[in-house]
Amino acid sequence: MKRLSSQGSLFVLKNEVTMERSITTKLISLEDARFPLVEVAFKDAEGKICVGYLLVDSGSVNCILNKTVVPFIVDSHFKADEKLNVFTVQNQAIQCQGIDFTFFMGGEKFEDTFYVNEQVDFSEMFDKNFIGIIGHQFLRKHKLVIDYAEQTLRSSDGSGCIGNNGFVYPMSKGLDVYNLPIVRLCGETQDHLFVVDSGSNATVLSQKVLADCKVEKVDEDNEGSITCFNNANFETSLQTVSFELLTLMGDVFSKKEFLDEEVEVLHHHDYLIENIKNEAGEVLQPLSGLLSSDFMLRHKWILDFGVGLMYSA
Helix, strand or coil, rough: EEEEEECCCCCCCCCCCCCCCCCCEEEEEEHHHHHEEEEEEEEECCCEEEEEEECCCCCCCCEEEHHHHHHHHHHHHEEEEEEEEEECCCHHHEEEEEEEEEEEEEEEEEEEEEEEECCCHHHHHHCCCEEEECCHHHHCCCCCCCCCCCCCCCCCCCCCCCCCCCCCECCCHHHHHHHCCCEEEEECCCCEEECCCCCCCCEEECCHHCCCEEEEEEEEEEEEEEEEECCCCEEEEEEEEEEEEEECCCCCCEEEEEEEEEEEEECCCCCCEEECCCCCCCCCCCCEECCHHHHHHHHHHEECCCCCCEEEC
C-alpha cells in the first residue's frame, strides 16, 4: 500500500460534517483496466495516509475490503460479532468479517462497514494499490452516479435522464426483488434476467440464452474462463452475438437492439445464478447473465443510484 506522511495528503478535504455531499471524481483507467476505479485515501493504524483504489461495483451489494489492507487497520475497527456470507456465481459463498472503514474520496470523508475474507486477494487482478470494492448499497446511500459517458463517479443531481435516450430502465425492477440492478434480455418465450455489473470486465451469458440471441461469430480460438472474486473459475467460450433489451420509452416498454457484442458463454451451466428465493421462500426466476463495465463504457450508460435509473447518454 502506498503511504504518505500525515502532512502530505494529496486530498483537499471539505468540511467533514455535510448534510448534502456533492462529489465528482474521475474513474481511473477505464479503457485500460475495463473497471471503474476511483482513487481514495485512508489513515492507517499509525496515522499515516495511504492512497489506493476502490472498484465501483454495481453488481456487489456490500463493500468488500482486500485482505492486503487488513494489516493497516486499527484493531478496534474489527467488528467481532458481524459476519456476512458473500455470494457469487452459482451461489458460491464465502464468510467475511465486518470492519469499520473510513476513507476520503473526491474531497469528502466516508465511513461504512466493509467485509473481508483473509483468503481472498484481489491483487492479481489489478496492477494498482487495490483497497477493495464499494457496492451498490453504498452508492444508493450516498446517491451516487456511475457515469460512463463522462467517466466519473459523481453525486446525483436528482434529474435522472433527460431527452431522447436510446436506453432507459428503472433499477427498482431488480433491486426490489433481487437486491441487484437487473435488465431484461428479450426472448421468444420468456425474458432473461441480466445483472448490470460494473465489477465485471466481460459480458457473460448462459447456454439457455443463446437460443434468443443472434450468433454473429464464434471465435476460432474461443476457449476461455471467467474468474470470480472468490477466485473460482468457470469455463467459457467467446462468441459475438446480437440481442434486444427491454427499454422504457415514455410510459411503455419496447425493445432496444444491441449488435455484435462480444460475450463469454458459460459451459456446463444453464444459468449464472439459480435457486434464488425471496424472503417468503418463493423460488425466483434464475439470473442468466451479466452486462459488463466494458459494455456500459461502449454504450455510454449512466447508472444513477440517486433516482434509480439506468440509461444511455
